[in-house]
Amino acid sequence: MKIIAIANQKGGVGKTTTAVNLAACLAEAGRNVLLIDLDPQANASSALGVEATEGRSLHAVLTDEAGSLSLAEQIQPTPIERLHIVTAELDLAGCEIQLAADANRLVRLRHVLDHYRASGPAVEFVVIDCPPSLGVLMTNALAAADSVLVPLQCEYLALEGLAKILEMIERIKQVSGNTALELEGIVLTMYDSRTNLSQQVVSDVRDHLGQKVFDTIIPRSIRLSESPGHGKPIIVYDPVGVGAESYRQLAREFLQRQRQN
Numbered sequence: 001m002k003i004i005a006i007a008n009q010k011g012g013v014g015k016t017t018t019a020v021n022l023a024a025c026l027a028e029a030g031r032n033v034l035l036i037d038l039d040p041q042a043n044a045s046s047a048l049g050v051e052a053t054e055g056r057s058l059h060a061v062l063t064d065e066a067g068s069l070s071l072a073e074q075i076q077p078t079p080i081e082r083l084h085i086v087t088a089e090l091d092l093a094g095c096e097i098q099l100a101a102d103a104n105r106l107v108r109l110r111h112v113l114d115h116y117r118a119s120g121p122a123v124e125f126v127v128i129d130c131p132p133s134l135g136v137l138m139t140n141a142l143a144a145a146d147s148v149l150v151p152l153q154c155e156y157l158a159l160e161g162l163a164k165i166l167e168m169i170e171r172i173k174q175v176s177g178n179t180a181l182e183l184e185g186i187v188l189t190m191y192d193s194r195t196n197l198s199q200q201v202v203s204d205v206r207d208h209l210g211q212k213v214f215d216t217i218i219p220r221s222i223r224l225s226e227s228p229g230h231g232k233p234i235i236v237y238d239p240v241g242v243g244a245e246s247y248r249q250l251a252r253e254f255l256q257r258q259r260q261n
């Protein structure tokens with residue numbers, strides 16, 4: 001079981017779109033995947049058409065002092081075969097405050113996932129959709145993850161943003177003791193081939209991070225932005241369009257990289 005956090009402290013860069021569609025494409029490719037929606041906005045849950053139900057999220061498990069609640073009880077199926085989800089709810093935002101006095105607050109999710117992994121046949125991949133804020137929830141995700149995948153929007157000052165997130169990953173590695181955390185890679189999103197800026201961002205980021213940048217680039221696509229509103233991943237909403245093809249390509253490249261490591 002490999003745990004991948006999709007993270008970038010910047011808002012609106014394509015984290016949720018990438019988490020949902022990469023997870024769906026991995027499931028389509030025959031893998032068992034668990035998507036954890038760790039953002040109180042619950043965008044990943046609604047993008048898959050799964051309603052956030054009160055009491056069914058990580059909130060109860062993360063704040064359970066007795067440690068008797070398990071992740072398995074919170075898992076729900078999605079309309080996609082082999083893809084399961086732990087939805088988010090607004091209550092998750094309360095974790096920040098509730099866990100404030102807990103000495104183990106940064107490694108709660110790691111313990112929950114360790115327990116899940118040890119408790120029987122688990123999934124192959126756990127994909128965590130992180131909130132944009134740099135708080136207890138995102139720290140928990142990075143403390144629990146084996147790797148972090150960073151979506152980066154092809155826009156002005158992308159490199160500065162990238163430097164910030166890489167610095168933050170290093171800092172969380174130190175404070176959470178998760179020194180094994182790896183950078184899975186950078187995924188360039190919302191690429192617009194008509195603009196020089198997009199092309200410039202791609203070449204700058206590749207110059208700086210080389211192999212760590214996925215070859216697959218996610219183009220800007222209206223269909224991709226419409227699909228969450230219909231509660232469907234892109235492979236269902238527009239199965240043969242460029243958005244679906246680019247996320248399938250990303251899943252293939254992701255799997256290929258797993259074999260190489």
Ligand SMILES: Nc1ncnc2c1ncn2[C@@H]1O[C@H](COP(=O)(O)OP(=O)(O)OP(=O)(O)O)[C@@H](O)[C@H]1O
Pocket residue numbers: 010011012013014015016017018039043130131132189190191218219220221222224225226228
């Ligand atoms: N490749 C794309 N083409 C067009 N629109 C996109 C693409 N990727 C994402 N979007 C749209 O951009 C917006 C932000 O994307 P998304 O919600 O995935 O970002 P996020 O990083 O999860 O945001 P937040 O930080 O708020 O959680 C959404 O409206 C989404 O539909």
Ligand SMILES: [Mg+2]
Pocket residue numbers: 015016017039043130131
């Ligand atoms: Mg999001």
